Amino acid sequence: MTADLRFGVNLTALEDRASWMDKCRRAEDLGYQAITVPDHLDMPSPFPACVLAADATKNIRVGTFVSNTSLYSPALLVRDAVSTSRLTGGRLDVGLGAGWARRDFDQAGIPFEPAARRVDRLAETIDEFDRAYDHPADRPPLLIGGNGDRVLRLAARRADIVSFSATAFDPRGRGMAYLAAEEMDGRVALVDAELRRQGRDAVRRNVIVLRTQLTDDRPAALEDYSRFLQGTMSPDQIDELPGVLIGSPEQIAEQVLTRQERFGFGYFTVQEAALEAFAKVIPLLT
Helix, strand or coil: CHHHCEEEEECCCCCCHHHHHHHHHHHHHHCCCEEEECCCCCCCCHHHHHHHHHHHCCCCEEEECCEEHHHCCHHHHHHHHHHHHHHCCCCEEEEEECCCCHHHHHHHCCCCCCHHHHHHHHHHHHHHHHHHCCCHHHCCCEEEEECCHHHHHHHHHHCCEEEECCEEECCCCCCEEECCHHHHHHHHHHHHHHHHHHCCCCCEEEEECCEEEECCCHHHHHHHHHHHCCCCCCHHHHHCCCCEEEECHHHHHHHHHHHHHHHCCCEEEEEHHHHHHHHCCHHHHC
């Protein structure tokens, strides 16, 4: 694979056992290396979905993307992850985040605490993972995702995979907005600085792609999306967004390489809606 690129797909729709397994097999056949499942209350429960995904496939990795550590007791989350890792034959990547969507907390009947406390809970959960394993090498790989300074510094210190959010979150937990390329430069620089302070080698860097659109008329598609965003971003700004890929398969492949060069991203996760479309890009990068 070109420059050690990895591609994953975030699956969010669970109809029944057979269709879920078929979809997971399709993802592996299309060339994806990872199937991940978000952790929102209106989506499938991630750990059993990961077990079934692994059962349906041969080699593809599975993972949570990401588990909201504020909704769990650290000990219970670690128990579920340990069991899932064993049941998937060691193919589990554990994605962890501090939680951002207030609706999840409201539905679960859990207080939506200030961001600082939610990040504390994330750190406590990582500590619990370390306590659960005598040898760090035995622990499932940890992917830590977010956008804030504390989360990214924590990821730089403790994660096997740092996942950069392509959005900035409303501190009230009620929405998000795309992160501009210049803002992502700052997020990457923060992680690089923390890695140097810790004396750590470079870690794998992930970004989640929120919109993938195949088109033969890229300028027109960028104009259309700018109008959809009510003019808050120009077509040129959208063209550089880390979380958006628009164009022909060849143009999107070039965008992937550009983002790899600029931000160091080596692992791209697309949404389920782009499962088939982005698969046309993968052969161009392998």
